[in-house]
Amino acid sequence: MLSGASGRRRAALLRVESVVKSFGGFKAVNGVNLEVGAGEIVAVIGPNGAGKTTLFNLITGHLSPDSGRIRFKGREIGGLAPHVLCRKGITRSFQVVNIFPRLTVFENVQIAVLARERKTFRIFSAVQDMAAEEVHEILRNVGLYEKRNVESDLLSHGDQKVLEIAVALSGKPELLILDEPTAGMAPEETKRCIRLIQRFSGEFGLTILFCEHDIAVVFEIAKRIMVMVRGGTVVQGSCEEVRRNREVQRAYLGETGEC
């Protein structure tokens, strides 16, 4: 479907062109091409060590590519620092929960809002209630409002993951990158997380690029899927195309290809 409609597809928000990254002699990402259109939800799947996280680290500036190009809204962004990329509109969550553990839920989101508004260098105004309304709204949106005064260290794993997504969203990104958003979640929490991601995509037209091991989650959310194995792309296309691909079936879905 989507490939047929490619003529109408909106301009690519993110374009990764034959990007290579090696660590010593090991090519973690080997000539990957990827295009993400504005408003799309794209999943990257593949076994452990396939290079998914490395690819994400390249896009968000935590690593810089050895060769190849990464373009965001038509501009070359390869090798820029993470905080610069965040200001350009790319934010992410991490595979391992990555929040400010000693700060409260409220403060976690508050810092992100202040960083977006470039207010973090103000040294003589009181931070206490700054941006409180917006922070409360974000927390209500993700369902963490009641827990706003809890030190985030004390939250459940699922809540922490959701908080991390909330922190990422507070930067009002155009492209949200999620590295295994539902890893380690209980089934109920996973459902909640999926609903959240779908809502944000629908309501705010957010472009989302994510990787995930839970294939059910991938097929439920993603509009397009890229399969990576050993640093390269095996297949890229709509859910149907990926589901039908024999190689993927063998490697990933089991012979029957049922999901």
Added chain:
Amino acid sequence: MKRKPAALLLLLVILAALPQFLPRFHTYIAAIVLLTGLLATSLNLAIGYGGIYQFHHAVFYGVGAYGTALMLTRSQLPAPLGLVAGPLAAAALSLVMGIICVRLSKLYFGMLQISLGSLVWATVYRWYSFTGGDDGIHGVALPDLISSTGGAYYYTLIVTAISLFALYRIVRSPFGKTLEGIRDNPVRSAAIGVNVKMHQLAALVIAGFFGGVAGSLFVVIDTSVFPDMMFWTYSLEVLIMCLLGGMYTFFGPLVGSSILVLLRTYVSVHIPYWHLFLGIILTLVIIFLPDGVLGYVVRRFRPKEGRLA
């Protein structure tokens, strides 16, 4: 929470009344407690709130003191300029050392800072013609208003109170909160658009400046400076004050420095091996009160849903 300002006001009144009934020596010690408290609190901005391994903070204390003493003894400029020059020199040095060190993180930052700081110490220690070498500078002439014991004490009290208030505001500003975020998670901070190194550098300069303020206060109180003030073992002592009082509370370092200064003053008179005492106390604190003395008190008595001050 309204009891807090009231308690602070009461404390301030008591401190202001001290010289009226304390003998001169004890007034002097009270002033040393105050300025050392400021020194430890300024270090805590970097290490406790910023998570930056500021291992050689005494250099900024020393440069603040030497800057003031040299301006007062060697230049004909008005005295108030000298009192400001010390802290500014400390801030400038902090900026230069910060630019060099901030590209490293954690222990590597600390090691490089100790090396560079020791370089400054060695220069001061050897440059007899300018800094007085290992003798230091004695008998610095002060303006009349602050030259008496009482005058010097009140000057110290006022400057310390203003500086602590400023630091308190900074800690509770967006900048302070961002700094805490960087301490807890630099990767996450960068990913939400925070320029981590720039914030750390700013924190270092602020910490260096207030360390310098404490140094210039020492000149006012003691009318002398000596290279030992900026020897790296003193930096460790200031670090211990922060640990002892509690690094994650604002007033912790003040508590820690008071304990340490008073111990040194009153215990060392009777016991030559007072460092042994210090070692025992510190070991006990680290084992039983890992959050420091004040950290323990706050955790013990805080309201249920609240958090550390």
